[in-house]
Amino acid sequence: MKVVKLEDVINSEQNVDNGNWVSRRLILKKDNMGYSVNDTIIRAGTETHIWYQNHLETVYCIEGEGEVETLSDNKVYPITADTLYALDKHDEHLLRAKTDMRMVCVFNPPLSGREVHDENGVYPVDDE
Numbered sequence: 001m002k003v004v005k006l007e008d009v010i011n012s013e014q015n016v017d018n019g020n021w022v023s024r025r026l027i028l029k030k031d032n033m034g035y036s037v038n039d040t041i042i043r044a045g046t047e048t049h050i051w052y053q054n055h056l057e058t059v060y061c062i063e064g065e066g067e068v069e070t071l072s073d074n075k076v077y078p079i080t081a082d083t084l085y086a087l088d089k090h091d092e093h094l095l096r097a098k099t100d101m102r103m104v105c106v107f108n109p110p111l112s113g114r115e116v117h118d119e120n121g122v123y124p125v126d127d128e
């Protein structure tokens with residue numbers, strides 16, 4: 001069994017800061033679980049364009065307040081603590097944080113570790 005402490009991840013290269021957000025990568029592809037798990041802080045006042053064409057992501061907000069706008073239909077979903085959203089259609093979206101938001105993010109297939117969004121809000125496919 002594995003036990004992972006957030007404080008250890010924060011002081012490692014599994015702490016990935018992209019400006020709008022900082023992603024503490026708790027479980028990664030190398031852990032062979034078939035998914036990855038991040039504890040991510042979305043910084044207050046930011047808007048991030050995201051489009052995970054190569055991944056499915058489920059996001060559970062445990063702190064803070066913001067919204068997600070899906071770009072295919074311009075629907076706006078308020079996101080607050082105790083709210084989960086699942087990008088089951090690889091939905092292209094804008095994530096806006098009103099306050100700092102703390103999110104638990106699960107990716108399938110798993111992230112391998114250092115991914116940051118490219119100019120289209122995409123994470124590359126890891127086919128190694």
Ligand code: 9YT
Pocket residue numbers: 021023024038039040042050057059095103105
């Ligand atoms: C909620 C969300 O998608 N934030 C962007 C960062 C990403 N979830 C990550 O790598 O932790």
